[in-house]
Amino acid sequence: MKIYGDVVSPFVRMCLVTAHEAGLKDRVVFVKTSVKPQEVNPDLRRLSPIAKVPVLETDHGHGVHDSRVIMEYLVHVSGETNLLPHDGVKRFRILTLQAMAQGAADAAVSLRYEQAARPEDRRWPELQERQKQRLLDTLDDLEGSWAETLRETTLGAICTACMLGYIDFRHAYLNWRTGRPGLSSFEKDFVARASMKAWPLT
Ligand SMILES: N[C@@H](CCC(=O)N[C@@H](CS)C(=O)NCC(=O)O)C(=O)O
Numbered sequence: 001m002k003i004y005g006d007v008v009s010p011f012v013r014m015c016l017v018t019a020h021e022a023g024l025k026d027r028v029v030f031v032k033t034s035v036k037p038q039e040v041n042p043d044l045r046r047l048s049p050i051a052k053v054p055v056l057e058t059d060h061g062h063g064v065h066d067s068r069v070i071m072e073y074l075v076h077v078s079g080e081t082n083l084l085p086h087d088g089v090k091r092f093r094i095l096t097l098q099a100m101a102q103g104a105a106d107a108a109v110s111l112r113y114e115q116a117a118r119p120e121d122r123r124w125p126e127l128q129e130r131q132k133q134r135l136l137d138t139l140d141d142l143e144g145s146w147a148e149t150l151r152e153t154t155l156g157a158i159c160t161a162c163m164l165g166y167i168d169f170r171h172a173y174l175n176w177r178t179g180r181p182g183l184s185s186f187e188k189d190f191v192a193r194a195s196m197k198a199w200p201l202t
Helices: 010-021 042-047 067-078 088-117 125-145 155-170 181-190 194-198
Strands: 002-005 029-032 055-057
Touching: 002 010, 002 042, 010 067, 010 088, 010 155, 010 194, 042 055, 055 067, 067 088, 067 155, 088 125, 088 155, 125 181, 155 181, 155 194
Parallel strands: 002 029
Antiparallel strands: 002 055
């Protein structure tokens, strides 16, 4: 199978790290693919009408997207159910953590597009402020309520670590570690994993 994307995208990194954690690193071919929000990439468009990264191409030539579905596909193929257990309470706690981390990553990417991709005379400061606040509110919730769930290596923890890595990369000025010792310590431990080191951001 192939994963199309660029590791700079937090969503792509989430999928590559998941493949590694699921023991599939030798079965996944990474196809570096760049995107711009204002242009369509024909290679992606062939597999997905949404044409965002990541997209996974199965060995049968089918497109699987978006990142949440790709991660679940990788768990399904590998049988590594520790990453997303079947047990109801755990499963939905992890899926909610995943959704929070991905929602924060969405806000961080949108903020980046507003700051860097949108022509300067068309920028919207209120939207930037709202995306920043959404991101900071999510980080506060992660600090206050998710320490126990973050203790295990699951799709939720992977998404959280990749989202934090993206904030360091694009929004370091936010100094997100200040006042969030629990989340900082989670991130410090998680980035030491071989799966994260295998897909560095730079
Ligand atoms: N919901 C999607 C979001 C993916 C996404 O936002 N990807 C960005 C890169 S980080 C992208 O492809 N942007 C190009 C575009 O907006 O056309 C997912 O989880 O895969």
